Amino acid sequence: MSKLKRLSLGWGILPVAIFLAIWEIVARLDLIPGQFFFPPFSIVMQEFYYLTANGVLGHNFLSSLTRVLIGFCAGSIAGIAVGIIMGWRDVINKALNPIISLLYPIPALGWLPLLMLWLGIGEALPITIIFICSFFPVLYNTVTGIRNVDKDFIQVARTLGASDTKILTTVVLPLAIPNIFTGLRLESGMAWRVIIAAEMVAIPTGIGALLMKAESLIRIDIIIVCLIVLSVMCLSFEKFFAYMEAKLTTKWR
Amino acid sequence: MPTIELKNISKYICQEVNLKTLDKELLVLLGPNGAGKTTLLNIIAGLIDYKGSVLFDNLPVDKLSTSKREIGYLFQDLVLFPHLDVASNIAYGLRAKGEPLPKIKSRVDELLHFMKIRHLSSRYPKHLSGGEKQRVALARALALSPKVLLLDEPLSSLDTQTSKYLRTELRQLQKELGITTIYVTHDLVEAEEVADRIAIIYNGHVDQVATPEEVFFYPKNERVSDFIGAPNILNCDYCRSVGRGIMEVNCGGLSIIVPHDGNSVQRIALFPRDIYISDTKPPGPRVNRFKGVITSIKSADDAVRLEVKAGGNSLLAEMSHSIFEDMDLTVGKEVFLILKLRRIRAYEGKIG
Secondary structure, rough: OOHHHHHHHHHHHHHHHHHHHHHHHHHOOOOOOOOOHOOOHHHHHHHHHHHHHOOOHHHHHHHHHHHHHHHHHHHHHHHHHHHHHHHHHHHHHHHHHHHHHHOOOOHHHHHHHHHHHHOOOOHHHHHHHHHHHOOOOOOHHHHHHHHHOHHHHHHHHHHHHOOHHHHHHHHHHHHHHHHHHHHHHHHHHHHHHHHHHHHHHHOOOOOOHHHHHHHHOOOHHHHHHHHHHHHHHHHHHHHHHHHHHHHOOOOOO | OOEEEEEEEEOOEEEEEEEEEOOOOOOEEEEOOOOOOOHHHHHHOOOOOOEEEEEEEEEEEEOOOOHHOOEEEEEOOOOOOOOOOOEEEHHHHHHHHOHHHHHHHHHHHHHHHHHOOOOOOOOHHHHHHHHHHHHHHHHHHHHOOOOEEEEEOOOOOHHHHHHHHHHHHHHHHHHHHHHHEEEEEEEEEHHHHHOOEEEEEEEEEEEEEOHHHHHHHHHOOOOHHHHHHOOOEEOOEEEEEEOOEEEEEEEEOOOEEEEOOOOOOEEEEEOOHHEEEEEEOOOOOOOOOEEEEEEEEEEEOOOOEEEEEOOOEEEEEEEEEHHHHOOOOOOOEEEEEEEHHHHHHOOOOOOO
């Protein structure tokens, strides 16, 4: 690792370390009355260890992760597929755009009561919520990405003898990648926020459900563990897509 | 390589346009912005629908899609694919046509060598200079060995020096390949340097199709004359060589020294901006300095235009408002005209 990178990493970690140290000191010195409402960071980490060791955290985490992965992948693939068709074909865009415009502003959690009645309480419910949460924004970004590709690129490809399919796959889609990945990056984080909310309200397993159980038992340490897991997962998913986008486009952007 | 013919073409501003190239010639479409030049190019390429007929070698191609017309098109902004490196940009058309890989590789190598850009093959467009991009775009347009080359203001994004160098190179390349080419520009100097013939396009109409010399010395109408700078055209009744590419001609009683390498001069053209006016007798040799009388003064937004009677000629001269105000010129006043030697154009030969 170069000196510059080490220095930059150090500057990134330092504020977090200071924040954790202040947290620990404030909690230990009981500067906020009622220690169980504000446990020190070390206690939270201890609880993190117990929850991991006894499998409670792992089990709930895997439930949430599975739902997010299935819902997000399905929603994104469908969003990209429909987005490509809408972006590429004007007629289909004109036909579907009014419906999409009507459904897009509805927050994903707004569908929850309706889906509870339609699907019941089960695995299909959170997966469908995540599907909806990912589908519309990814679709919107894909359509925008494809329609924003400069028409001159398409004209040039046409003069060079490329068929419509070839133009779509070799020119339009690669140039729309930045937009598509912006959608994926933002929604991958959003999927975690939404799944937690859905599990808190309607599902008995997952990180969101664990949060609610901890709240009823007044276990602040467990709540903070869950929030840390949520934060790390949101960040990891977003960083993964940012990394993939950079890997695919850095050379030419 | 085919001739290209436009028959009664109508689209947007262009109405009932008729135009025909000669075999292997470079025809420049010259006209102001918005005249319809690019529209005509897009029609030839089949990129837009139109009324009328486009013929390659007297055969209509109207029903052929762009990809079947065998054209190479260089767009104004060059439009290199940003996500492909230079080699892949050049190979794009060959890949799209499903050519076998060894053939693609050898053709790309050939073009990289031909355009002298082998060292750029793995670079992406964002790392290329304007001139390099221009070469890559041209190589890409030539990759499929097109029958017709369409160039839409290919040098407009380059600096003057690079543009001047590349148009000479472009001209040589076109001659070497013998490919019928239509070249769009609004730059008169550029047109004159590259063209076999120039088609003056104005408001969607073809005003004149002729060699650059014919356009300068025999502008078909006032519009063409205005576009090329409204030169003063003088008929010469006498000429003799004074050596080293210089001739002395007599036009309406004025003995004028002109730069010309040929045997005779029929007409000369003097642009109004290249005639200086002095209210006192100018110093230096008496060559190309004439006495005259101002017969009219017209003030325009950009300059003041004066008509001066000198010998048997009436010459139009141009000067800035500030100089005009300093000189106190009026109709009927006697002035001296000074002609810039190197800006005088001489025409030899007959109009075809």
